[in-house]
Amino acid sequence: MDPKSNNLNDFLEESVLLDESQYQQGFEDGYKDGLVSGKEEGRDVGLSAGFQVGEELGFYQGCIHVWNSVMQIDPDAFTSRVRKNIAQLKTLVDGFPFMEPENENVQELMENIRLKFRVVCANLRVRLEYEGQFSTLSKDAEDM
Template sequence: MRSTRPSEQALFHLLLINEVLVHTKSEPLKYKKIMNSPPPNSKNLEDIFDSSVNLEETHFNEGFRDGFNDGLAPGKQEGREVGLKLGFEIGEELGFYRGCIDMWNAAILMDSHGRFSSRVQKNIKQMEELIEKYPILNPENENVQEMMDGLRLKFRAISASLSMKLEYDGYPKSSEVNRMEF
């Protein structure tokens, strides 16, 4: 036999109909309020499932925050170490080029036979200007890599013009560039 006891949903609808019939048309706001409110003693279904639907996203965001916070201090330390290492390497290379320029300029001053052509002297002067323009105190300059590449190219051109096999040891040779692994 079927139960004659009405469900909560049915009771809610009966109360709603009763409210509509009892009140006059001058209270439409109350009617809208009742129609839009959830049934008594029931939970909003959206609130129930929101936490389980967004569970993966919640865990992902929580893990990201934890990982970010845990990696912040070691990341700064590692960045500082890498920056010091690269800064030292660049300074060493610039010093090597500066030393070569100083030696070439000294040789030009003592050259009585004209072994240094005007073209080579011009290239040495241009390389000296490139070194002087290199932004040692402004590491955020976007042209730093292009300037260093220009210095390396100018150095190779001068070395070739002087028929010298002179290379900076800290920079990979052109034959080794293709074999580099990261």
């Protein structure tokens, strides 16, 4: 065997091994960084989404409190149908699984709450809707 070709093979093999080890090291570093940044981003997204859900549920809870206060002052202010729908809305809002972040029914529950809220508003013949903090802020900025 020619000693020059053996040296060339050794050189190429070392280059390939060096390339593979650098690739593997880069992959491991990137994976570790991705875990850290993924957790941070996930926490930020979760905090934002949780705040928005809480804000919306707070809006509905506030409306329920106002309507219940009206009923305490004047029990005949609303029809029995409206009172029943308000009670159902309260049950839905009170039953929201705040402490179960991985509950798969959260979207369906929110849709049921929104639907029941629209039913109450339609029965009361009022136009109320939750607009959210961000859309309210953008409307205020346009007015200025």
